[in-house]
Amino acid sequence: MIRFVLLFCFALTLLPLQAADSKLRPVYTVAKYDSKRDPEVDLDATVKRASEEKKRIMIIVGGNWCGWCRRLERYFSEKPALAKVLAENYLIMKVNYDDDNTNGDFLVDYPDISDFPHFYILDSRGRLLHSQSGSKMESRGGYKEAAILAFLNKWAN
Numbered sequence: 001m002i003r004f005v006l007l008f009c010f011a012l013t014l015l016p017l018q019a020a021d022s023k024l025r026p027v028y029t030v031a032k033y034d035s036k037r038d039p040e041v042d043l044d045a046t047v048k049r050a051s052e053e054k055k056r057i058m059i060i061v062g063g064n065w066c067g068w069c070r071r072l073e074r075y076f077s078e079k080p081a082l083a084k085v086l087a088e089n090y091l092i093m094k095v096n097y098d099d100d101n102t103n104g105d106f107l108v109d110y111p112d113i114s115d116f117p118h119f120y121i122l123d124s125r126g127r128l129l130h131s132q133s134g135s136k137m138e139s140r141g142g143y144k145e146a147a148i149l150a151f152l153n154k155w156a157n
Helices: 002-027 039-053 067-078 080-089 145-155
Strands: 028-030 056-062 090-096 118-122 128-133
Touching (some): 002 090, 039 090, 056 067, 067 080
Parallel strands (some): 056 090
Antiparallel strands (some): 056 118
C-alpha cells in the first residue's frame, strides 16, 4: 500500500511537466536526438509543414549527452512566454551530433558549430536566415529568458 501511495504521489508531481511538454510537442517535427535519423529526410518533411503553416524552422543541433541541450528543452516547456512564441512561429527539428554520428553530410551546408546546442533558423522554404550558439543565451548554469525571447522574436515571421 505504501508503494502505491508513493507511486501515486510521484505521478502527480510529473503531471504539470507532462502538460507543459504536451503544449510544445506539436512544435517539434523531430523531438529527440537520434543518431539513426536522416536529417535530409526530416528537413524535407519539416519544410513541407512549415510552408503549409507559414512558420520558421529552428534546427537545434546537439545530443542526449549535452546537459545544456536537455536543460533547454525543459526550459522551453517551463516558460509559458517561450512556449507561446515557439508554438505561434516555429517548427523545431533536432539534429543529432555525437561520436556515433556527427551528421557531417547534412551540416556541411551550414555555418560551423562552436558549441552546443547550436541553432539554425530557416525560413519556411528551408533557406538559412541565421546561425547562433546557445551559449549566447546561457547564464550561470541556466538560460536567460529575456535573451531567448529576444532571439525568438527577432527571427519570428
